[in-house]
Amino acid sequence: MDKIWLVIQREYLARVKKKSFLLATLITPLIFPAIMGIFVWISLEDEGGEALRIIEVVDENKMFFLESSEQYAFSFSNTDKEDAKKMVQEGDRYGFLYIPEFNLEDPEGIVFYGEENPSMSLISYLENNLRKKIEEQRLFESGIDPKIINEVRTNVGIRSITLDEKGKETVNDATVNYALGFLTGILIYIFIFVYGNQIMQGVIEEKSSRIVEILVSSLKPFQLMLGKIVGIGAVGLTQFLIWVVLIGTLTTFVMGYLGMQMPQQTAMELANPELAGSIPQTGNVAEIMQVISGINFLGLVLSFLFYFLGGYLLYGAMFAAIGSAVEAPSEAQQFMFPVTIPLIAAYMGLFVFVLNDPNSSASFWLSIIPLTSPIAMMGRVSYGVPWTDLVLSMSLLIAGFLFTTWMAGKIYRIGILMHGTKPSYKTLWKWIRTSQ
Amino acid sequence: MLQIKNLNKSYGPNKALSDIDLHVPKGVIFGLLGPNGAGKTTLIRIINQIIEGDTGEILIDKELLNPSHISKIGYLPEERGLYKKMKVWDQLIYFARLKGLSHTDAKSKINFWLDKLEISSWKEKKIEDLSKGMAQKVQFISTIIHEPSLLILDEPFSGFDPVNAELIKNEILELKEKGTTVILSTHRMESVELLCDQVAMINRSKKILDGTIKEVKKSFRPEVYKISLRALKELLPREWIAKEDEGVYHFTLPLSGKTPNELLSELMQYGQVSQFQEVVPSMEEIFIHQVKATQHG
Numbered sequence: 056m057d058k059i060w061l062v063i064q065r066e067y068l069a070r071v072k073k074k075s076f077l078l079a080t081l082i083t084p085l086i087f088p089a090i091m092g093i094f095v096w097i098s099l100e101d102e103g104g105e106a107l108r109i110i111e112v113v114d115e116n117k118m119f120f121l122e123s124s125e126q127y128a129f130s131f132s133n134t135d136k137e138d139a140k141k142m143v144q145e146g147d148r149y150g151f152l153y154i155p156e157f158n159l160e161d162p163e164g165i166v167f168y169g170e171e172n173p174s175m176s177l178i179s180y181l182e183n184n185l186r187k188k189i190e191e192q193r194l195f196e197s198g199i200d201p202k203i204i205n206e207v208r209t210n211v212g213i214r215s216i217t218l219d220e221k222g223k224e225t226v227n228d229a230t231v232n233y234a235l236g237f238l239t240g241i242l243i244y245i246f247i248f249v250y251g252n253q254i255m256q257g258v259i260e261e262k263s264s265r266i267v268e269i270l271v272s273s274l275k276p277f278q279l280m281l282g283k284i285v286g287i288g289a290v291g292l293t294q295f296l297i298w299v300v301l302i303g304t305l306t307t308f309v310m311g312y313l314g315m316q317m318p319q320q321t322a323m324e325l326a327n328p329e330l331a332g333s334i335p336q337t338g339n340v341a342e343i344m345q346v347i348s349g350i351n352f353l354g355l356v357l358s359f360l361f362y363f364l365g366g367y368l369l370y371g372a373m374f375a376a377i378g379s380a381v382e383a384p385s386e387a388q389q390f391m392f393p394v395t396i397p398l399i400a401a402y403m404g405l406f407v408f409v410l411n412d413p414n415s416s417a418s419f420w421l422s423i424i425p426l427t428s429p430i431a432m433m434g435r436v437s438y439g440v441p442w443t444d445l446v447l448s449m450s451l452l453i454a455g456f457l458f459t460t461w462m463a464g465k466i467y468r469i470g471i472l473m474h475g476t477k478p479s480y481k482t483l484w485k486w487i488r489t490s491q
Numbered sequence: 492m493l494q495i496k497n498l499n500k501s502y503g504p505n506k507a508l509s510d511i512d513l514h515v516p517k518g519v520i521f522g523l524l525g526p527n528g529a530g531k532t533t534l535i536r537i538i539n540q541i542i543e544g545d546t547g548e549i550l551i552d553k554e555l556l557n558p559s560h561i562s563k564i565g566y567l568p569e570e571r572g573l574y575k576k577m578k579v580w581d582q583l584i585y586f587a588r589l590k591g592l593s594h595t596d597a598k599s600k601i602n603f604w605l606d607k608l609e610i611s612s613w614k615e616k617k618i619e620d621l622s623k624g625m626a627q628k629v630q631f632i633s634t635i636i637h638e639p640s641l642l643i644l645d646e647p648f649s650g651f652d653p654v655n656a657e658l659i660k661n662e663i664l665e666l667k668e669k670g671t672t673v674i675l676s677t678h679r680m681e682s683v684e685l686l687c688d689q690v691a692m693i694n695r696s697k698k699i700l701d702g703t704i705k706e707v708k709k710s711f712r713p714e715v716y717k718i719s720l721r722a723l724k725e726l727l728p729r730e731w732i733a734k735e736d737e738g739v740y741h742f743t744l745p746l747s748g749k750t751p752n753e754l755l756s757e758l759m760q761y762g763q764v765s766q767f768q769e770v771v772p773s774m775e776e777i778f779i780h781q782v783k784a785t786q787h788g
Contacts, residue, residue, distance in 0.1 A: 061588050069577065265572035269633070272539040272566040273589040472541070489503070 058274040062282025063289065066257065070290045080294050084301040108149035111139045115156040118192070121184050127177065143170055152181060159193050217439065229438075233410050236437035239359050240405045240430045242295075247366050247398060247429070250291040251374035255387060257283055258378030258471070267471045276468035280379075281460070284371040288364065295363075351439070358436045361449060366429025369456040370394060376463035379470030380478045390480075401427035409434035423448050425455025462487060492517040492672045493538070493641060498547035500533055506696045507533040508544070513691055513701065515674060520667055522687035523676040524774075526782055529693045531676050532569070535643055538674075539566050551641065562591040565639030569646045569676075571630045575619040579610075579629050582618065583636060590637035597636070604632045608658070624655050631659060635666065642666065645676045660686065680775035692778065694785045704774070711777045712769065714746040718758060719766035727761060743770060 070076055109128045112121060113136055121129040127149075134142070139151040150169030157163055167173055167181065191201040215229070258280075261267040270279055377390040404427060408417040413435040421431035422440075428448045436445070469486040470478070478486075493515040500508040508530045515521045525531050537544045540561065549556040551563065574582055580601070587597035605611040608628050618626055627650055635642065647663070648656045663686065667673055675687060683690060684704065691701035700707060720733075720740045727733050733740040740762075746754060751769075758764050772780070 058589055061585065065585050069574070073576075260574075261572075264575065265568065265570040266574060267572070268541070268568040268570065269566065269572065269586065270589070271541045272564070272568075273561055273586070472536075 059278045059282045059285070062274070062279055063286040066283050066286025067289050067293075070253070070287065071293060076290070076294070080297050081301070084298045084305065109147075111142055111148045111151035112154070113139050113151055114154045116154060119154060119185065119188050121152075121181070124180070127180075140168060143168055146170070154185075159189055159196070162189055232437045235355065236405070236410050236413075236434035239355070239433040239437065240402075240409075243359075243363050243366050243433060244398065244402050244430050246291055246295070246363060247370045250287055250367060251370045251394070253287050253290075254284055254371050255374040255378035256384060257287065258375050258467075259381065259384055259387070262379060262471050263382050271468075271471070276471060277464045280372070280375050280464060280467050284368065284375060284460075288367055288371065291367065355436060358445065359433060362429040362432055362452070365449070365452040365456060369425060369429070369452065369459050370398070372456065372460040372463035376466040376470070376483075379467040380473075380483060382474065386477070390483075397426035398430070401430035404431050405434045413438040413440070419444065423451060425452045428452055492552065493674075494548075494550040494553075495534075495538075496548045496550075498534070498537065498549065499545045500530075500537065500542075501545060508537075508693075509696045511547070511693070511698050513698070515672060515689070517672055518667065518670050519688040520663070520673040520675055520686050522683040522690035523674055523693070524678065524680075524683065524690055524778060525693035526678065530696045531693055532645070534693070535566070535645060535674075535676060538641075538643065539564060562637055563640050565590075565634045565637065565642045567630065567634040567642075567644045567647055569649070571627065571650070573618045573626060573630060573633075576617055578615055578617055579621070580614040583629065583633055586633040587636045592637050600636055600638075601632070604636065608632065623650055624652055627651055627655065627659075631662070635662075638671075640671060642671050642673045643676070644673065646679075647675065647677075648679065648682060678778075680773065680778055684774050690774070692781060694782050697785070699781055699785050700777075707774075707777060708771055711772050711780070713772065715743050715770045716746070716751065716754065717741075717743050717766060717768045717770050718764065720758065720761055721763040721765050739765065741766075 107128050108126060109130055111134060112119070112129050112131050113134060114131070120131070123129050129152075130148070136153055139148070139153070142148040143151055150167055150173060153164075153166045153168065155164040162185070165185065167178065191204075194201050194204060261270065267279075373394050377387050377394070380390060381387045401421065404417065404421040408415055409421060409431050412418060418431065418435060421427045422435050422444065429452065432440070432445075432448050465487045466483055469489075470483075476482070493513070495511055495513040498508055498511040499506075511530075511534065523531055523534070533542070536542045538549060538556070540556065540558065551560050554560075577585075583601045584594070584597050587601065588594065592600070602611070605614065608631075610625065610628055613621065613625065613629075618629070621629070631647075634644075642663075644663070647659060651659060660682075663673060663675075675683070677683060687704060689701070689703050690707060692699050700710075702710070718741070720727075721738060727740060727742075731742050731744065733742040744754065744758075749757075751767075755764065755767055758767070
């Protein structure tokens with residue numbers, strides 16, 4: 056036991072002390088808020104800094120009136136198409152909108168001419184405005200006052216509340232659950248891949264540099280393997296915890312800064328009804344807070360940690376076994392399929408089945424089978440999952456990682472001392488059977 | 492110190508060791524000889540408890556081999572390895588502690604050895620920044636840091652320049668003086684004759700000979716004499732195939748059933764005998780002879 060502890064310490068310190076660890080740990084969480092910050096900064100800059108763009112409207116129906124926004128001003132000076140073209144070419148206008156005479160039932164031939172490619176938002180702004188105008192006109196022609204239409208327009212939102220046996224009501228929102236399941240599942244997926252690879256690299260390093268022969272004369276191969284897996288896992292947890300703290304503080308900071316800019320922002324969105332539609336209205340914020348407070352966070356965090364570690368241990372042992380069988384990382388490719396296929400299946404399953412319908416039978420099986428459960432179960436946990444399923448999945452995962460560790464131990468103890476032979480799956484199987 | 496009885500080990504259909512019996516007394520340097528692939532590494536790995544034998548017994552100080560012996564054995568494998576990115580100091584601490592030393596003990600012993608081999612200034616250097624010979628010194632310290640009573644060295648001199656090889660040789664002899672038993676596995680026979688008290692030779696999984704160097708040489712005395720003759724009275728028999736050098740004839744003759752005295756008096760009839768010496772084979776010759784003999788047999 057003492058010796059495993061020594062190995063854990065070495066593996067942990069050797070990695071944590073590296074400069075690359077420090078860099079990756081500090082820079083990665085900066086990327087997310089930094090990108091967010093840059094976008095916000097650019098959009099704020101855009102608004103204030105850019106000159107107003109003037110767009111000439113050539114309307115042969117003499118019917119459309121477009122309201123100018125902060126970015127675009129529309130001029131109606133009764134020019135014809137040719138004059139307007141000239142204005143654009145000479146740089147007097149940013150572009151011009153040509154609306155030919157058309158039948159209201161079938162508006163065709165509307166063209167925007169500009170000296171550069173217009174942005175998506177400009178085009179959709181124009182389209183929405185024109186559509187609204189045409190619709191209003193047609194309603195008016197069929198005898199309905201557009202004002203009435205505006206008055207009867209209603210917003211419908213369904214709140215979803217789960218009722219448990221004791222009658223406790225929990226407000227929930229599939230979007231929030233989706234996001235949580237997505238985030239936790241992906242984190243586990245990335246964690247397994249990144250740190251599993253580190254285990255493999257570490258084993259290969261010890262094998263190819265022949266350190267392993269000295270090591271196993273001092274301790275059992277199994278102790279060495281376990282110490283390495285646990286030590287690297289601890290590195291991962293450390294990195295993860297630092298990220299949580301850093302992202303937490305940075306996001307609070309960035310959000311705080313954005314919060315001060317908010318009035319301007321919302322004003323902009325309100326002026327543009329289409330944009331506002333994609334963002335929850337202010338009334339919903341309280342509701343989202345309610346949904347978030349309704350989620351069993353303790354349960355979510357605990358099961359996240361469980362599947363995080365369980366999945367890592369299950370695959371970590373497999374990565375160690377692969378590393379022990381080969382002599383260079385490039386040779387490892389042939390043995391990677393048993394690891395990558397279930398991981399990718401779990402990842403795909405998370406999107407295709409679990410997050411869309413957490414209670415389907417595909418979701419059930421994905422969250423029960425140990426190879427896929429660490430990723431797939433997180434998708435279900437965020438929605439709430441029967442405790443029987445959770446217990447079954449967790450016990451199978453424990454059994455699963457005990458099994459892979461045991462199998463990997465058998466491959467590992469022979470593999471690390473084998474040189475010069477290129478093993479196949481058949482030889483691996485032989486090693487499993489022959490070792491005591 | 493170390494007793495091996497009827498040790499067998501197979502890898503699938505291939506026999507790596509068959510019925511090996513060895514006795515290594517305390518405080519000797521024991522040469523373990525044999526060509527590549529003879530089974531030396533397997534034997535060493537079994538003593539180090541890296542792998543297990545199939546049948547047979549191994550006793551250390553009359554105790555069946557068990558994990559508590561790990562701290563008594565120091566092992567320098569033929570293929571050396573250290574963590575390239577680790578500092579000399581950290582690395583030595585790690586290996587010492589794996590062998591069961593406490594942190595304080597490890598520190599003082601490492602300091603002692605770093606001073607002794609005059610490499611204290613490398614403490615904070617990473618292995619990748621050291622030359623091969625420097626790394627070998629570090630490796631040697633890591634092997635003996637826990638003061639093992641049994642030291643197993645697999646080709647200890649390979650990779651050393653002559654100066655450092657001499658240094659290591661003297662360290663080995665010093666350890667022997669202090670009572671350490673050393674098993675030296677090698678196929679460099681000159682170091683065997685220089686260092687070893689006893690030897691055992693393994694070929695094709697079997698022990699083909701063992702004993703003290705003297706005993707081995709005695710049993711391989713081919714009863715051949717090296718002769719130089721001067722002032723010829725009669726012509727030498729043709730079958731003697733002599734080489735002439737300024738009137739002196741050099742050749743070798745087997746006893747062929749005669750006593751040395753009988754042979755000598757026979758030679759005296761041919762002239763003045765200036766040299767009459769029994770040919771004693773070198774360990775190298777015995778080694779080659781034995782390996783060939785078992786291969787043909």
